[in-house]
Amino acid sequence: MSIKEQIQKDRIAALKAGEKERKGLLDYILGEIQKAEKDPHAKGDPGTAMIQAYLKSQREMAKEFADSRPEETARIQREIEILSAYMPRQLTDDEVRQEIKTLVDQGVTGKGPIMAALKQKHGAALDGKRAAELAGEIAG
Numbered sequence: 001m002s003i004k005e006q007i008q009k010d011r012i013a014a015l016k017a018g019e020k021e022r023k024g025l026l027d028y029i030l031g032e033i034q035k036a037e038k039d040p041h042a043k044g045d046p047g048t049a050m051i052q053a054y055l056k057s058q059r060e061m062a063k064e065f066a067d068s069r070p071e072e073t074a075r076i077q078r079e080i081e082i083l084s085a086y087m088p089r090q091l092t093d094d095e096v097r098q099e100i101k102t103l104v105d106q107g108v109t110g111k112g113p114i115m116a117a118l119k120q121k122h123g124a125a126l127d128g129k130r131a132a133e134l135a136g137e138i139a140g
Contacts, residue, residue, distance in 0.1 A: 003047035003086050004033050025079055029054065048124045051083050058083075088125045096131050100138045111135045 001009075011026040029051065036046035043049075062076045091099070096118070103114050114135045118126055 003045065003051065004030070006086065007033070007047070021075075021078070022082060025082060029083065044123070048087070051086055052124060055080060055083055055087070088123075090127055091122060091125050091131075093130065093134060096126070096134050097138065100131075100135050104138065 007026050007030055011023055011030065014023040014026060032050050032054070033047045036042055036050045039046070058076050058080050062073050062080070065073045065076070099118060099121070100114055103117050108114055108117055111132065115128070115132055118131055118135070119128065
């Protein structure tokens, strides 16, 4: 079952259960996925890419509002929790370090080629920003 199909199924369940906040979020995400599907330049699974981008922006907003708007921060955290369930398990820092060391041992040098290889192999399971930081530390 694709991410879109799972979200559609969960949206109906939220509607039946009267979970207005969850249903509203899933409606929004489905609309954004449908827009992404129409983009001729989109790469990979539009559902995964859209949710990743949304989660990134929400995490940044939560940091920004942490002190000044606690109720908004709590709402954003609930959204992050709901949508994170649709994403593949993220690699830990130790797993990323091990992958980078393996690539370096295989002769891959430079941050760019290492990142390309990591993204190719792990896709959505990789936090690109954190992996780039670790690749910079290890590969120099």
